[in-house]
Structures are given as C-alpha cells and as structure tokens.
C-alpha cells in the first residue's frame with residue numbers, strides 16, 4: 244500500500260516547517276529524503292509516522308488517513324526509528340529487541356514462536372546477534388543504533404521510516420545496512436530513510452525527495468532528483484556526476500554554487 248502525503252503543511256511551535264508537500268512513497272522501494280539542515284526532513288518523517296499533526300493536507304496509507312488508524316495497528320504497519328533514539332531501560336539487548344514485538348502480542352501473552360523468529364531475523368539483519376546478551380548500557384553508539392533498528396525490524400512493519408540510520412555507523416556497517424534496507428525493500432517493505440550523503444543516496448535509493456526550507460524541490464527516480472540543477476536548488480552545491488562500477492551515476496560534491 245502506498246504511503247502518501249498531499250499538500251501537507253506542518254508547524255512546530257509557531258513556525259511553519261513544511262508547506263505544500265505532496266509525494267507518494269511506494270512499497271518495495273527505498274526512498275531517501277535529503278535536504279540541508281533544518282529543511283524539515285525529520286518533521287516529514289515524523290508526520291509520515293503519524294507522530295505529528297498536520298495543519299493542512301493529509302497523510303494516507305492506501306486509502307486510510309494515518310491519523311485515524313489506532314496506535315497499536317499503526318505500530319504494526321509503520322516502524323519508526325528516530326534520529327537520536329533513547330534507551331530508557333537498561334535491558335539486555337535481546338529483551339530490548341523483543342519490545343518491537345509488543346504491537347503483535349495480546350496483553351500478558353508470552354512470546355510465541357513467531358516472536359522468536361522475528362527477533363532472530365532482526366538480530367541477524369543488523370549484525371547484532373553477538374550483542375544479544377549484553378546490557379543496553381554496555382554498547383557503543385553505533386552498536387546501540389543497530390540494536391534499536393533491530394527493535395523496529397522485529398515488529399515486521401510494512402513500512403520502515405528511519406531518520407539518519409547511518410549517522411553513527413562505521414563504513415562497513417553503513418554499507419551492510421544499506422544492503423539490508425535494499426533487501427527488505429525487495430521483500431515488499433516500503434523503506435523511507437533520511438540521508439545526508441549524496442553518494443550513499445545514489446547507491447541505495449530508488450527514489451529521492453529533496454527538501455528545501457520545508458518545500459519539495461524534486462521527487463522522483465534517484466538519477467533524476469540527484470542531478471545538477473535539483474542539487475543546486477536544494478543545497479547550493481555543484482556536483483560532478485561519476486559512474487560507479489555498476490554504471491550508477493554518483494553525484495560527487497565539488498564546490499558551492501556561485
């Protein structure tokens with residue numbers, strides 16, 4: 244089911260942060276949201292997740308308004324990984340990841356075989372099996388980020404919305420995670436991620452949405468959105484477009500627009 248926003252406007256405090264945002268995100272594809280600091284990326288992702296109310300316009304999953312889906316069902320449909328996730332309790336990693344199954348369980352029910360399989364798959368997908376018995380306060384920042392992604396994946400959502408999931412990862416785990424996100428999209432999951440790196444976006448994303456000051460500058464296939472003019476408009480940068488070994492066109496920033 245498509246996740247769409249139509250003529251969306253969102254304010255934080257008294258400030259209008261998103262205006263006239265219209266876009267339809269497709270399941271089975273990776274969509275990257277990019278834009279300068281403060282352009283509204285996190286606000287858009289939170290609104291897609293149903294965590295912020297719109298001043299105008301709407302967010303829909305298929306034909307249903309996100310705001311009208313009850314929270315437990317919404318949590319089964321949409322997994323959201325915030326930019327700076329906080330771990331409130333010092334649980335063992337395995338138990339922390341198991342919290343991702345809560346929207347699937349009836350109250351007071353124990354863990355089922357489905358729960359165990361989903362938790363195992365989430366630990367494998369994020370390369371966190373070896374951490375499963377550690378306390379959450381005994382992790383590095385990057386390890387904690389992978390564990391918190393595992394918690395979201397354990398919920399087997401139809402949509403994964405992740406705000407800068409690569410930010411604290413080393414290069415190997417960045418590449419591993421991008422491959423993993425592509426593999427999840429290949430199973431039909433809709434994946435929306437906030438990224439800063441143009442090259443990673445060109446490598447990992449099918450579609451790209453560029454934001455500038457809360458408005459959409461470009462939205463479409465990565466090769467079209469990550470082209471010279473949209474990147475000038477969104478970031479004020481000049482890029483050199485370089486093909487990689489698989490023929491994908493990578494935008495390498497080379498300077499600021501004069």
Ligand SMILES: Nc1ncnc2c1ncn2[C@@H]1O[C@H](COP(=O)(O)OP(=O)(O)OP(=O)(O)O)[C@@H](O)[C@H]1O
Nearest residue numbers: 255256257258260279280281282283284285286287
């Ligand atoms: N609570 C708030 N009240 C008013 N304005 C806010 C609030 N929180 C954030 N903003 C402003 O809203 C705008 C969008 O913020 P948002 O976090 O969505 O940007 P972003 O594109 O994700 O930025 P970054 O790349 O720095 O993470 C920014 O200008 C920010 O200063």
